[in-house]
Amino acid sequence: MASITRLLAGVLLVGVVACSHVDVSSPNIRGIAYVNTNKATKAHPLYSQLQDLDAAIAAIDLSAAVPMVPKSPEEMKADIASIKAQLAQAEEQSSQAVGALQGRLAKEERTEVAAALRSAGLNSAAQAYESAPLISSAAQAQAIEKSAASDLQSYQKSVVEQGQATMGALEKRLHEQAQGRFQTRAAQYAREESDLSLRLSQQDANQRLALQTKLNNLALNDAQRKSLTAALKAIDQNEKAQVDAMRARHQKDLQAYQNELQAGIMKQIRSHATALQAQTQTQLQARQQQVSQQLAALSGPRLPANLPAATKAQLEQIASNLQQRYQTDLTKISDRFNQTRSDLEAQYEALNGVDVGAVGAAKQQRDKLAKERGDLYKKIEDQIAAAARRIAKRDGFSVVLLDPIAHPGGYDLTGDVISSLKSTGT
Amino acid sequence: MKHRILAIVALLCAVGVFIAPSAIADDLTDVGTIAQSAIASLPAFVSANRQLTGIASQMQQQEAAQLKGAKNDAQRQQIQLSFSQRFNDKQNEILGPLLQRVQLALAAVSAKRKLSVVVDRHIVVYGGQDITTDVLNLVTGTQAIPPVTATPPPSPIGYVDQTVLDSGLPKVKAANDAFAKFAQQQRAIFAAKMQKATTSAEKQQISVDFNKVLADEQNTLLKPLVSKVRAITATIAEKKHLLVVVDKGDIVFGGTDITQDVRNGLNH
Structure with a gap:
């Protein structure tokens, strides 16, 4: 008898818990939930960090609005020297990156071409191709030519x-x-x-x-x-x-x-x-x-004459792929250098009184903070979305939307998401 | 007797929980999602946009040259209007066929999957049917996409074009302008304070104060209007049996447009 009572009590408990839960299929909800990300963000444990970053960015923006005190000739000279040094360093790095890229691709080309020659049964040609002196980069070739x-x-x-x-x-x-x-x-x-x-x-x-x-x-x-x-x-x-x-x-x-x-x-x-x-x-x-x-x-390894058409086509494909990769990577290197140069030019202009404060070191610092802010915000957003997904799956919602303008229906999941974020300590 | 009552209550609750979703079968399952960014990244769109950028740049130069020769504001306005119209025509000419094909693909996939609305994927964190791949396959295919004759079924998801509300309502525009002016004044005041600050803690505090002043003013000037717009939107949405209302920019296909109703409501 006692065991029947316990069983019934258990069933009742399950039933009551289930009954107290949100009815996701009610006509006013129909499986739809929504989250107010602004509210959830403000309740997020990392929100204070986000505020600190916002304040730091605002401080830079405000400082940028202040007319700058002109620098002394010595300070100007030092700053210009520093900009020139940075530009020279960027040029050097860029040049090294291009050299490294050419070297890497030259080695890959050698390996791939030798493999293609071997697969065509041209083992001695492959060996000769591999053992020929390697000019790993155009820069190296240029250096040798220059030296010669x-x-x-x-x-x-x-x-x-x-x-x-x-x-x-x-x-x-x-x-x-x-x-x-x-x-x-x-x-x-x-x-x-x-x-x-x-x-x-x-x-x-x-x-x-x-x-x-x-x-x-x-x-x-x-x-x-x-x-x-x-x-x-x-x-x-x-x-x-x-x-x-x-x-x-x-x-x-x-x-x-x-x-x-x-x-x-x-x-x-x-x-x-x-x-x-x-x-x-x-x-x-x-x-x-x-x-x-x-x-x-x-001047690099030589290919044997009278190659089979298929091998020729394969080698052309290898060359084309490598050329494409070279162009892509070169563009990236070039873009990076141009960005640095542009920043340095902006700093130089700033020294000469053009849009002082919005550029230069302040701009670099602001960009860095803005990136940190963006990364942190994304982290918060991702955690809110993950919590929302977890709850929606658990409770059987069909769709969860973010930030609707108005919501006469649907279920507000924001409170649940905030509780989840706080309980998991994220 | 007591046990029997408890058992019946528990049984009813448990049965209710387990059979309810299948018994009430109108959960919203006809919501589609799509990554609009994936469509914008299609080579055809990228190329068209690049072409338009070139045209825009060319037209801007021509416009600037003509504006130099303008004798008065009326002429300047006329020139600007003319260039704007020409650019719109060019935009329609270049992007029009592409957008039309996307719309046909969206309609075809939505009809096949019986969707009442398709929203941008970034506002959906859970659920919905992702139709990005299906639409991309149709758009990039070589075959013509036959138009779908049936209109999508009415959706409980509504939308408003907030840009229309913002620009079309004098009160909103006035509040926005007033806030922009206030922000500019405060920036000058706080910038002067910032100049006197010597420590980073002082600077930090000044920027916190600055943000607070702006937030307070925003609450005073804009929040009542935003609340009013939201309240009217909610009332209209309820009347139209909508569950949620989103911005038009997030709706890709279907949905219920209540922009005009909200606008009318605000003007009353």
Whole structure:
């Protein structure tokens, strides 16, 4: 009897609990429930954090509305330097990211192409393809080309400098030789002139002595003295005239000799220059050829000719896929860099007084807080939705809507959701 | 005797609980949901929107050039009106056929699934029939979609176009304008306070105060109007035997439009 009573009491308890529960199928509800997310959000345990973030964002917005105190030239200089450094860093990072992307895709391409060659039975070609030196990126290839070009340029420069030095030395030597010859000739002429002068002097010595002796005679009258003096003078003039004539001849000869020597030097220089130029050209061409061969050897693995059509198509597909991925990833890298650059430009403009406060560090901070706020709000929203789903499933609702404008019918699930959020402590 | 009564009560409750849903078979099961964002992401829409963006940019330049030559406000207004009309025409020309195909697909899927209303998925956290895939398949298919002749059955979910209410009601517009002006004034006042603040705690407090001042004013100016609109909407919805009313932007297909009734109610 007691057991029947307990059983009935149990059934009654279940029945009463069930009866006290919401009748989701009543005409005024018809399986519809709704949640007021604003109310549920305000009751959420994380709402205070959301308010703090809102306040922090509002503080930045308010600060942005305040006219900014102009910065000192030192501060401006430091800020501009910092912006430039950040931009350089962003460029470097972007460049590294592109290099890494190219390297990664080059390796993938090698693996995929080798696999395609193997699947076509071209094992040796696959092996050769894999073992060829890998230029993993366009940047690397560019760097190698740049280095090779630089080497070649250095070599060119050294060869040219060497040629110039050789020519310089030759020219100096030829000039010294010519100078020596000229001086020898000039000395010879000077000796000849001196000899002539001496010879003439000796030749006229007796006559000059006789005239001078006569002039020493005190009994001479003026006319006689004058005549003797004129005769002496005529001897001197005659000697001088002969020596001068010889000197003039020598001068003329020396000038001609000088010209002849110069012409000889030029001829020899031209001859040597032509030979040297030919030699330099040969050296440079040889070096250029050597560099080209080295670059060609480094330009990546080669595919065998006459591949089967299916393999060709497969390789084209691989190339196309990789190219597409490259473009996509490159766009992402580029977008990231452009965003950074744009932010930095905005900061720079801000330094120069354009829309101060709405940009720059304040903007970065605001964006960061806005993102945190968005993430937190989404977390709260997701938890509200999860709680609503759990309750709706448990209670047998067919649809749960968020934030209707009006709700003459349906069941307000907000209270249940809030209780659930509080009980689970989320 | 006592046991018998208890047993009957318990039995009735238990039976009531277990058979009620099947006995009252008009639970709302004819609500469809769709992710409108998935439709907007279709290549055809993306391409059309890109094309429209280009046209808009071009037209803006032309409009700016013509506005420079305008001699008075009347001419400026005329130019703006003309460009706005031209852009609308272009929009209809480019997006019209796509939207029409989406509507046909929505109608076809709704008819097949016997749905009275389709709402955007973001306002539904539980239940409803997701028809996104079915609609996308039809829209992206190559075959023509035959129009559905039957209109969707009346739905207990109603909707109002809040933009019509906001822009069409002078009181709402005046309240919005007054609030915007108030917010601007307060921003200047609190910005000055913020400039004097030295610690982050002070700054935090100023921004909390600023938000509170705005919220209070919003409650004073806008809340009574919002409450009034909601009350009238609820009354009309009840008269029309609707269970809930949502914004028009969330309704994709079907539903009961009560915008005009609410507007009339507010004007009385």
